[in-house]
Amino acid sequence: MSKPHWSKCPASSLHKQASRLRKQIPVSSAFISPEQNHYYLHLKPPTPMPLITPADLSTHIYTEIINEITRNDDSIASIAINAAIQEAKLYLSRYNLVQLFGTETTEPVINDTLLKSLVKDIAVWHLLKLSNTNIDQATHRLAYEDAIKTLKNIMSGAAVPDGWPFAEPATNEPDGDTISWTSNAKRKNYY
Structure with a gap:
């Protein structure tokens, strides 16, 4: 979860436009500080855009x-x-x-x-x-x-779209504790 971001702006420039700003900027809360004469906006983190809407x-x-x-x-x-x-x-x-x-x-x-x-x-x-x-x-x-x-x-794999990234392959490296052996196929000689 992201930390809240508070933006401090002079109240004289934003107080009259507060309702317009609430529609344009994603604001979760706002307040005016009377002692400092500033308008504080609690900005929401931007929501990601889905692939299609x-x-x-x-x-x-x-x-x-x-x-x-x-x-x-x-x-x-x-x-x-x-x-x-x-x-x-x-x-x-x-x-x-x-x-x-x-x-x-x-x-x-x-x-x-x-x-x-x-x-x-x-x-x-x-x-x-x-x-x-x-x-x-x-x-x-x-x-x-x-x-x-x-x-x-x-x-x-019959069609490969240009620019699509492949997934990272899972690396399964051998542990080094396996043994393998083979032999020739058995011959069948009959006299």
Whole structure:
């Protein structure tokens, strides 16, 4: 957990703009010190940006349809996105998943449009399973199957995306206490 960061600013310059600043800066608490005439803001640590957000799905499906399927509840779209990310991770275990997808506390290091597009295809399919409102499901089912096929090709090594970092190999060095011996195959001579 990060330490709280308090920012000290003159009250004369910020007091009138406090409500505007609260909307622009992530502030968890604020107070004015009357004896020092300063305005203190307790700044929240920045939250990391996920690989894709519900707003990013608009490149694959219209926003109106997303709102109709989810009934304007972004948490449903977030659940579909998280399921899609977990499904994509199943196929990409050879790669450094922290750099590709990030964690709850860090952002992804690699910003790859192919990976985002594949995750969006999978997430859209998870959303469409809820409803078929004004959508040709066969088209999106084909896009989902193509995304899974691409992930399987990447998993098998048939396709290697440029710039994706591989996972660190586990080193299993021998202890030096093993012995190995071999012999020739037994000959069968019959007279």
